[in-house]
Amino acid sequence: MVSIGPHVHDEDPVPAAVGTKSHVVQFFLGDPQGWADPKFPGGDAGALRDALAAADVRAFIHAPYRINVASTNNRIRIPSRKLLGQQLAAAASIGAQGLIVHGGHVTADADVSEGYENWAKAVARIDRPVPMLIENTAGGDQAMARGLDGVARLWDAIAGAGGPGEVGFCLDTCHAFASGEELSGIVDRVKAVTGRIDLVHCNNSRDEFGSGRDRHAGMEKGTIDPAVLADLIRAAGSPVICETPDPAADIDWLRAHIAGAS
Numbered sequence: 602m603v604s605i606g607p608h609v610h611d612e613d614p615v616p617a618a619v620g621t622k623s624h625v626v627q628f629f630l631g632d633p634q635g636w637a638d639p640k641f642p643g644g645d646a647g648a649l650r651d652a653l654a655a656a657d658v659r660a661f662i663h664a665p666y667r668i669n670v671a672s673t674n675n676r677i678r679i680p681s682r683k684l685l686g687q688q689l690a691a692a693a694s695i696g697a698q699g700l701i702v703h704g705g706h707v708t709a710d711a712d713v714s715e716g717y718e719n720w721a722k723a724v725a726r727i728d729r730p731v732p733m734l735i736e737n738t739a740g741g742d743q744a745m746a747r748g749l750d751g752v753a754r755l756w757d758a759i760a761g762a763g764g765p766g767e768v769g770f771c772l773d774t775c776h777a778f779a780s781g782e783e784l785s786g787i788v789d790r791v792k793a794v795t796g797r798i799d800l801v802h803c804n805n806s807r808d809e810f811g812s813g814r815d816r817h818a819g820m821e822k823g824t825i826d827p828a829v830l831a832d833l834i835r836a837a838g839s840p841v842i843c844e845t846p847d848p849a850a851d852i853d854w855l856r857a858h859i860a861g862a863s
């Protein structure tokens with residue numbers, strides 16, 4: 602059975618998840634735009650862990666957006682690795698199911714192959730007490746995980762990198778569409794590359810196919826046929842998070858269109 606829940610910004614995540622009758626929720630541990638150490642909603646990891654367990658809610662943690670372990674700039678790559686390790690440890694301390702991190706990019710003057718090598722080094726070195734789920738991104742010529750070609754290159758680079766713990770994949774539907782990937786049949790095409798889809802970020806897109814723009818929209822408010830999104834979720838069978846302006850409405854819509862979803 603597919604579990605569908607909201608991405609939660611400032612609210613307390615457990616009541617927010619209970620409010621949409623969700624058994625899955627996603628949130629940040631601290632400022633998503635910053636470099637600070639992880640912070641827990643309510644302030645205490647143990648209390649949050651207990652509250653999640655008591656409410657039977659599984660948590661996914663989204664890493665801060667600044668993290669870019671692909672970067673060829675030491676002043677970005679090294680703090681990115683450090684913060685990614687801290688976020689993984691913090692996610693584990695609340696019993697989270699996984700930590701989602703974007704694929705990152707290199708700057709225009711750098712060779713993309715160096716970015717993939719940097720990813721391999723990061724995977725080899727960073728301790729993963731919970732699965733680290735790499736998310737596909739929407740745009741940028743120098744991005745590591747834009748489109749399935751990028752994801753395939755990234756998976757080639759990190760295969761055999763070793764390192765402690767699992768690496769998985771988070772499929773964002775808006776990002777895939779914006780990157781120019783057809784969504785019909787995409788689940789099989791992704792699994793042929795990564796072997797797994799741990800989480801779906803189910804977002805419609807405000808922009809056209811292949812736009813490269815990352816602007817999420819509600820299920821019935823975007824340029825993607827919402828029936829295609831429902832088909833994708835059925836095919837993936839993974840937990841689903843709506844990162845949309847009104848996740849409660851979108852969760853209702855998806856539950857009404859996907860048999861057995863909760």
Ligand SMILES: [Zn+2]
Pocket residue numbers: 736773802844
């Ligand atoms: Zn996403």
